[in-house]
Amino acid sequence: MKRYRNKSLRHRVLESYYYRTKLSHGDYRNLVDEIQGYRGELEYDAAMGELPAEFLVVNDLMVPYGKSQFQVDGLVGYGDTIIHHEVKNYTGTYVMGGDECVSEKGHRIDLYSQISSVNTRLYNLARRWGYRIKIISYTIFIHPEFQINGLDNDGRIVFAHLFPAHVRELLNNPLEPSTQVKGFLERLMDIDNLEYRPPDMPYYTDTRPGILCPHCHSFEKTGTRQTWGCGKCGFEEKVLDAIGRTVMEYHEIDPGVPITTQNAFHWCGGQFDKQQVRRALKKHFNQLENGRGTTYVRRLRSN
Numbered sequence: 033m034k035r036y037r038n039k040s041l042r043h044r045v046l047e048s049y050y051y052r053t054k055l056s057h058g059d060y061r062n063l064v065d066e067i068q069g070y071r072g073e074l075e076y077d078a079a080m081g082e083l084p085a086e087f088l089v090v091n092d093l094m095v096p097y098g099k100s101q102f103q104v105d106g107l108v109g110y111g112d113t114i115i116h117h118e119v120k121n122y123t124g125t126y127v128m129g130g131d132e133c134v135s136e137k138g139h140r141i142d143l144y145s146q147i148s149s150v151n152t153r154l155y156n157l158a159r160r161w162g163y164r165i166k167i168i169s170y171t172i173f174i175h176p177e178f179q180i181n182g183l184d185n186d187g188r189i190v191f192a193h194l195f196p197a198h199v200r201e202l203l204n205n206p207l208e209p210s211t212q213v214k215g216f217l218e219r220l221m222d223i224d225n226l227e228y229r230p231p232d233m234p235y236y237t238d239t240r241p242g243i244l245c246p247h248c249h250s251f252e253k254t255g256t257r258q259t260w261g262c263g264k265c266g267f268e269e270k271v272l273d274a275i276g277r278t279v280m281e282y283h284e285i286d287p288g289v290p291i292t293t294q295n296a297f298h299w300c301g302g303q304f305d306k307q308q309v310r311r312a313l314k315k316h317f318n319q320l321e322n323g324r325g326t327t328y329v330r331r332l333r334s335n
């Protein structure tokens with residue numbers, strides 16, 4: 033099934049802008065939130081990694097639903113049931129006051145609205161497709177320094193210190209997923225929208241071109257004609273691959289700009305000759321001939 037997880041598109045684009053321009057305060061806050069959320073998801077994946085392959089685990093889906101989409105952090109097929117996990121990496125102490133969950137600074141979170149809406153949507157899809165399954169939803173608060181005082185927990189909230197036991201319970205009582213559950217999970221993966229682009233993506237015009245080291249994000253370059261080397265941390269890769277990923281980075285920032293040799297040459301900071309840039313584009317993208325010359329399009333990812 034689908035156990036991998038990528039940084040979200042918003043995360044990748046904000047990160048790229050962070051190194052290539054000056055982020056607004058709001059976008060910087062959004063980047064910090066993305067990083068925090070992603071770290072939490074990786075923690076979650078590490079814990080769930082204890083479940084062997086016979087457990088059907090599906091991570092990180094963007095499910096089209098009517099005219100909108102909804103995101104699912106993790107699903108486990110378990111007998112005739114799907115266990116649904118939403119992962120939150122919040123920190124700090126919250127207090128229940130009536131039905132409201134509020135932080136010391138007055139920040140309010142709605143504990144059940146997200147799992148409840150995802151649960152309903154999954155249920156409706158299953159029904160529409162003719163699957164008879166149960167779906168149980170949990171919010172996993174994965175950060176150990178998060179607590180809610182005064183919470184009367186009905187079990188739908190799983191705190192970090194309880195999460196290992198939650199996973200162990202599945203591990204110790206394995207249940208083969210039913211044909212219905214398998215079918216539903218496969219269908220969800222089929223419609224997973226890998227190309228989803230949120231409508232409110234950040235956009236900056238003044239970006240610094242060049243190749244960023246994927247490890248230390250330095251622009252400093254050493255290396256030969258064949259090899260791109262990072263002048264700071266020593267990371268090395270083939271020049272064609274360094275060009276390919278930089279073009280992909282610019283394409284994600286603004287998919288409206290056509291991928292041409294001239295544009296790619298500029299995005300990479302003008303440091304390679306055009307023949308090399310063209311070879312890199314041929315290696316990593318599909319060629320498209322039209323009346324006005326050659327452009328390139330990205331290859332669709334497959335699961």
Ligand SMILES: [Zn+2]
Nearest residue numbers: 245248262265
């Ligand atoms: Zn580096």
